[in-house]
Amino acid sequence: MIGLGLFNYWVVIFLMMVGFYTLIARGNLIKKIIGLNVFQTSVFILYITMGKITGGTAPIFIEGQEDVVYSNPIPHVLILTAIVVGVATSALGLSLVVRINEAFGTIEEDELEEMVQ
Numbered sequence: 001m002i003g004l005g006l007f008n009y010w011v012v013i014f015l016m017m018v019g020f021y022t023l024i025a026r027g028n029l030i031k032k033i034i035g036l037n038v039f040q041t042s043v044f045i046l047y048i049t050m051g052k053i054t055g056g057t058a059p060i061f062i063e064g065q066e067d068v069v070y071s072n073p074i075p076h077v078l079i080l081t082a083i084v085v086g087v088a089t090s091a092l093g094l095s096l097v098v099r100i101n102e103a104f105g106t107i108e109e110d111e112l113e114e115m116v117q
Contacts, residue, residue, distance in 0.1 A: 008049045015042035027109040029097045033090060040086050044079050051075030 022035025056071035101107050104115055
């Protein structure tokens with residue numbers, strides 16, 4: 001049986017593969033953006049779970065406390081930045097899909113390839 005200590009990694013792998021499959025297998029541009037967001041979320045979860053230490057506390061130093069285990073805040077800060085970049089990327093992608101739909105009347109990749117050729 002799979003230990004619950006590795007459960008978060010199995011969730012990351014599952015979300016990563018679902019997002020990657022959606023990105024590659026679907027022809028709808030909006031579904032591709034959703035797949036990219038799912039893939040990106042799995043990476044966020046991976047970094048956050050790697051940055052957490054069992055029994056660790058926030059890195060706030062108080063005089064008189066010794067031998068305290070602190071969690072590393074750097075992965076969490078990097079993920080906050082990555083979330084902002086991800087939202088901006090998704091907004092740009094969706095705005096491009098709207099412009100493609102206005103110009104060509106479709107957001108299906110196969111139909112767009114036929115129109116261009």
